[in-house]
Every structure is written in structure tokens, then in C-alpha cells.
Amino acid sequence: MYAGQDLSQIQKWVASQKLKAPTMKNAPLFYRNLEAALDERRAGHNLVTLHRFEHKVDFSSNDFLSLATSGLLREAFLEELDRNPDFEVGSTGSRISDGNNAYLEDLERQIADFHGAEGSLIVGSGYDANCAIFSAVPRPGDVIVYDELIHASVHDGMKASLATNQIPFKHNSADSLRETLIALKEAQPLIRQGTRCVLIGVEAVYSMDGDVTPLAEIVEVVRDIFPNGNAQIIIDEAHSTGLVGENGRGLVSALGLEKEIAIRLHTYGKGLGTTGAAILANSTVLNTLINFARPVIYTTAPSFPMLAAIRAAYNLMETGQTQKLQARVQHLVRHFCETIEADTDWQDAVDTGICSIPVSEDIEARPFVTQFLPVWTRQGQNYFLTMHLHGDGFTAIPIDPPVVPRGTGRVRLVIHAGNTEKEVEGLAASICRWAREMLDIQQSKTPGNEIPSAMRKVYGLAQAANVQKMDLSQLAANPFDSSKIAKVQKRQIDESPWPDPIGLDAWRWTGPHGTIRTPSLIHASSPNTKVSAENDPQNGIFGFCQRNANRGGRRIPHRNPRRV
Structure with a gap:
């Protein structure tokens, strides 16, 4: 049942759990303090270590369409490199300085068109995207209402937000959302008057439960309680990109709700087998991110190989080659x-x-x-x-x-x-x-x-x-x-x-x-x-x-x- 490699990994793990701080009395205090913190975990045998799954059948990774491990994406990626033989590997700067380029803008246009959005903005990861959205978009006095099982990156974004309140509702419950929004409207005069906004955060698919958000019902609830548009929906399609809808366009497109959702997030490190993410929204939202989102401003723009891999994945989706994988x-x-x-x-x-x-x-x-x-x-x-x-x-x-x-x-x-x-x-x-x-x-x-x-x-x-x-x-x-x-x-x-x-x-x-x-x-x-x-x-x-x-x-x- 367990081969020698398993024993080898256990032995490696054992060595990693031995206390180190007591053996570092002559080391600089900086390192002793760090090892003392790590020793708190070693003492309980729960120091996290890096390891590899080898020689096992994969029923755990996020390579949903097997694009990362099959030759399909690799072949499309190499073809994209061949079409651009003079590419520059690095972007040379952030998006707001020297890192913008025609290839990047063309890809963002392709992504927006594919998903039926006005525009898109590529960022380094889904984590960066959620931190950018939830930290920069809410204005002072706004309120964020979110599904209680939302991604951790949303919470990290909300911590840096200007929103007045952050309120959870019961997982996948349109009724709970309705009750929350009604109570919020009654308690917040500026929300009730329509001078401040409510942002509703959900995921398309929740990976720990395997269920799907009742998006059509949520849209109906938001329309009913805030008919004047001062409540908008933000959806994270990390686990539906490539898996749901025609050619993997996602849940929003599958339901025909493109015009009802203010912000969509599609990530590429899961179903599409590469890395990065794109935020889909109109020019107002995208300009807000470019001007106020620290994960967008204070980081180097995506490199060409990253962009080429994303384009290769979209080329596969657009030509229907991922449909059979779905x-x-x-x-x-x-x-x-x-x-x-x-x-x-x-x-x-x-x-x-x-x-x-x-x-x-x-x-x-x-x-x-x-x-x-x-x-x-x-x-x-x-x-x-x-x-x-x-x-x-x-x-x-x-x-x-x-x-x-x-x-x-x-x-x-x-x-x-x-x-x-x-x-x-x-x-x-x-x-x-x-x-x-x-x-x-x-x-x-x-x-x-x-x-x-x-x-x-x-x-x-x-x-x-x-x-x-x-x-x-x-x-x-x-x-x-x-x-x-x-x-x-x-x-x-x-x-x-x-x-x-x-x-x-x-x-x-x-x-x-x-x-x-x-x-x-x-x-x-x-x-x-x-x-x-x-x-x-x-x-x-x-x-x-x-x-x-x-x-x-x-x-x-x-x-x-x-x-x-």
C-alpha cells in the first residue's frame, strides 16, 4: 500500500520537525526569532513543509481540464510563441509606467469579447484580483455584503477597503440575502436614499462544497430591493472558467446575465492550466482599479510568456477544443x-x-x-x-x-x-x-x-x-x-x-x-x-x-x- 517514497517523505518530514532555535544561540537575533516562531509549530508536529505528489492518480489538483498536464495547451502556447518570434520576455514596468503594450491590450480586448464584457484588465492572480476589487472599488460609506463562504482573498481585500460595513449572508441563500439587504436599507439612510452603494460578493462555484450560486435569484433580489442601481454584484468565476457555459465562458454567460453583473473575475491558474486572472467590467470600474488598486499599480505588468499562455488557452476555448474536455x-x-x-x-x-x-x-x-x-x-x-x-x-x-x-x-x-x-x-x-x-x-x-x-x-x-x-x-x-x-x-x-x-x-x-x-x-x-x-x-x-x-x-x- 505504501511504497518506499512514502517512508522517505515521512523521514524528511521528521527532520523538519526538530526544534532549531535552541541550536542557534550564536546566530543573529533576527533568525533566532523566526526559528522560535517556527518552533511553536514544530513542537506540535505541524510545521508545514513542501512536498510533491508522485506516482499517484490526481483527484486533488485544480487542473480541471487537464490542460496543464496534457500537451494541448503546451502545443498552443508554443505556436503562439512562434507567431511572435521577436517578443520581449519581460514587460519592463508596471501598467501605469512602461509595462503597457499592444499585445497586452489586444489580449484584454479578446478576453472581453469572448465573455461579452465591455473591457478587461489582466492581473497576476485571482488573489491579486480580489484584493484589488474589494480594496479599491468600494467608496466611503458603501457597504459590502458577501456570501459567508467567499474566498479568503475577498476578506483580505475588504480589510483594506473604505466600505463602512462588511456583512455576510447565508451561503447560497437568496432569502438570506434579501433579509440582509432589507435590514441594511432600513438601517442605513444613505443607502436607502441611493447616495451610497451596496456591493454583493459571490462565487460562481464553491470548491469546498461543490455547489453553484443561485445567481439568477440573487440578481432578482438585488433588482427588487434596489431598483435604482445602487447595489451591484461582483462574481468570482475562478472555478467555472473553462468549465461552465458555451466553450467555458462561465456561469454569467451561461445564464445570459452579462449586463446584470458589474464585475466578473476569471482566473487562469485552475481550469485553463496557466496563471494570471482578468477582471471584466466597464471602463469606469477598470479606470478605478488602474488608479486606486495597489495590486495593479505597484507591481510589474505581466510578462509575455504569461500573456501568451493565456492567449493560447483562449484560442483553445474559442475554437471549441475545450468543449469536449468540459x-x-x-x-x-x-x-x-x-x-x-x-x-x-x-x-x-x-x-x-x-x-x-x-x-x-x-x-x-x-x-x-x-x-x-x-x-x-x-x-x-x-x-x-x-x-x-x-x-x-x-x-x-x-x-x-x-x-x-x-x-x-x-x-x-x-x-x-x-x-x-x-x-x-x-x-x-x-x-x-x-x-x-x-x-x-x-x-x-x-x-x-x-x-x-x-x-x-x-x-x-x-x-x-x-x-x-x-x-x-x-x-x-x-x-x-x-x-x-x-x-x-x-x-x-x-x-x-x-x-x-x-x-x-x-x-x-x-x-x-x-x-x-x-x-x-x-x-x-x-x-x-x-x-x-x-x-x-x-x-x-x-x-x-x-x-x-x-x-x-x-x-x-x-x-x-x-x-x-
Whole structure:
């Protein structure tokens, strides 16, 4: 299940977790202070390290159309370079000084025409774009209203904003948006009088849930409450670019709402397999960004290779060459759902509350599906599933708070155009084997048998690498002895950093069955307790859904640095 390369990475990880500050007494204070800060993470075995996924089937990356890893985009990119043999590699300056050029302006025109927008502005990344939009566009006295699961970059932009207030509404709830806007209109005289504006921020597709914003309903709500136009919508199409609409134009174009949306953001580091982003808006908004947005003003303009790669991707979309890749993703997502739903072990696991894929419900009735298939698990068991999948040769990423609301841990799976039916079927089969094992563990009720086989193998690798460990049997013998757990449980789970995608840097499980280090703290949640709204209304998966229906789970705005 685990090859020598996995052991090698664990050994590399072990070396990275050794405290360094005590060995640097003669080093300059500057470096000692930095290492002391890093040692706080090393002490908890959760220092993040860089690593590579190798020899595994990709079900985690953002290369949705497989353009980055196939030869299609590379060939188009090289053709674009051949058409411009005398190109200058660097732009030589910022957009407002020497960095502007005809090629860049022509590409921005091409992008705007493709998406049916008045104009566009290319920036370095989607992060830069959201920071630029939400920091520069709101004027003093304006208010930002945003979906509670919006990207972290929006929060960073809002922190630098001149907006008077920043108000979340329940995720994907047009009714919650209506209530929020009505209350805002009643409470803010300048908004009510139409002398100040409301900016509504949403995403087209939310990658952690795999759902789509009800954009048509949101547009209708905004029109109804603010008929004079002092409320405008900003949409982030990071996860829909290339995937949704004719030739991948995005959700706004698919719904024919181009004239209803003030600002659109299309990013290129995901579905299009390259880098950069473009902000689509009219000349008033674009001039505002050029004059007031620090991420636009104080940075070098995009280089020619970056622009050529973006143009190559648009050439592929315009000529219909990505349409079959879109269709391929649709087919594979549906095929995965049909395959896993037909497995009795999966159905039993869903019925007993071990796991579920909420976004797959009623999938047959949807005109299109997203590429995201988050598998929700009991608290902490998303790590069990992740390591099981890694052992079977599939990449997957466990997601925990603060990236998602507390009690809603999951494994984020991403289907790519380059995946095969056999790979998708293998993924479904692997998940079902894990579900069967978790069912067996639940039914056995044997103390000390709470950890599935994949995690035990990882624990063995950690022992071989001489990682600090704890004897599971000591905790399993008396699973409800919280005093033993308290000795090793150093933080609440919602204070943990983003878990390392390969499963080495922040493994943590909390629950009555105790704690081991594999190689970090792992808290094994009880496999014999069904998660439901009835018996776990605060922390369970279904409990979160119940809360969301009533008042909405709340993302912690500024503790979400690694959301993708």
C-alpha cells in the first residue's frame, strides 16, 4: 500500500520537525526569532513543509481540464510563441509606467469579447484580483455584503477597503440575502436614499462544497430591493472558467446575465492550466482599479510568456477544443456518482452516518454538475479516508476548520478531464472499501480497534522513522478517560492550521477514543456514534446542515489563508 517514497517523505518530514532555535544561540537575533516562531509549530508536529505528489492518480489538483498536464495547451502556447518570434520576455514596468503594450491590450480586448464584457484588465492572480476589487472599488460609506463562504482573498481585500460595513449572508441563500439587504436599507439612510452603494460578493462555484450560486435569484433580489442601481454584484468565476457555459465562458454567460453583473473575475491558474486572472467590467470600474488598486499599480505588468499562455488557452476555448474536455468532466462526475451509489457498502455507510456526498443528491436532475465531489465524514475521519486513498494511489486533500465550518470536515475530490473511467471507478471502489472497513470497526466495538488499516500502516512508517508515538492500547482500553487525552491534546481542532495535503504535517483527530501521533497528534473520533442532528446538533455533519437551514454556519473570515 505504501511504497518506499512514502517512508522517505515521512523521514524528511521528521527532520523538519526538530526544534532549531535552541541550536542557534550564536546566530543573529533576527533568525533566532523566526526559528522560535517556527518552533511553536514544530513542537506540535505541524510545521508545514513542501512536498510533491508522485506516482499517484490526481483527484486533488485544480487542473480541471487537464490542460496543464496534457500537451494541448503546451502545443498552443508554443505556436503562439512562434507567431511572435521577436517578443520581449519581460514587460519592463508596471501598467501605469512602461509595462503597457499592444499585445497586452489586444489580449484584454479578446478576453472581453469572448465573455461579452465591455473591457478587461489582466492581473497576476485571482488573489491579486480580489484584493484589488474589494480594496479599491468600494467608496466611503458603501457597504459590502458577501456570501459567508467567499474566498479568503475577498476578506483580505475588504480589510483594506473604505466600505463602512462588511456583512455576510447565508451561503447560497437568496432569502438570506434579501433579509440582509432589507435590514441594511432600513438601517442605513444613505443607502436607502441611493447616495451610497451596496456591493454583493459571490462565487460562481464553491470548491469546498461543490455547489453553484443561485445567481439568477440573487440578481432578482438585488433588482427588487434596489431598483435604482445602487447595489451591484461582483462574481468570482475562478472555478467555472473553462468549465461552465458555451466553450467555458462561465456561469454569467451561461445564464445570459452579462449586463446584470458589474464585475466578473476569471482566473487562469485552475481550469485553463496557466496563471494570471482578468477582471471584466466597464471602463469606469477598470479606470478605478488602474488608479486606486495597489495590486495593479505597484507591481510589474505581466510578462509575455504569461500573456501568451493565456492567449493560447483562449484560442483553445474559442475554437471549441475545450468543449469536449468540459463534456468529459460532466460524464466522469456522473459516472463516479452512479458507480458509488450502486455499492451497498457505500449506502450502508451513508445510512449509518459514516460518510456522504451531499452534492451528489439529485444529480440526475441537474443540467450540469461541478467538478468537485467533497466526501463528508465524521469529525476527524476525513484523515482516515485521505490516507486510505493515498495508500491506494490516489491524491486527495482533507479539509478542516477554519477552511470549512466546524464539524464539517471532508475530503475534497476533484474530477479532471484527463482522468479515465477506470481511474474514477477505482476511486469509487477505494472509498467503498474504506466505508466497509469503517462499518466493520463500528460493528466490532472492540477497544483498540478504532483505527483503520491505512492509518495503522502510516503509524508503522512513523515508528520506523523514529517519530514520537503513543501506544493506542493505553487509550483504547479506557476510551472515555478524558484525563489521558488531555495530556496530549494541545489545541482545539478549530485552531489547527490547514492540514498538509500529503498527510504529514497536521494529523489531528479529536474524540473519546484518544490520541496518537501519526506522526503528529491524531485524535480518533468514536466510530460507534452515529452523527446526526438528533444526537450531535452542534458538531455533526447533519447538525451543521440543520444550523445552516436556521441561521447559517459562519466561516471565520481572516483565518482562511490557504483556501484554494
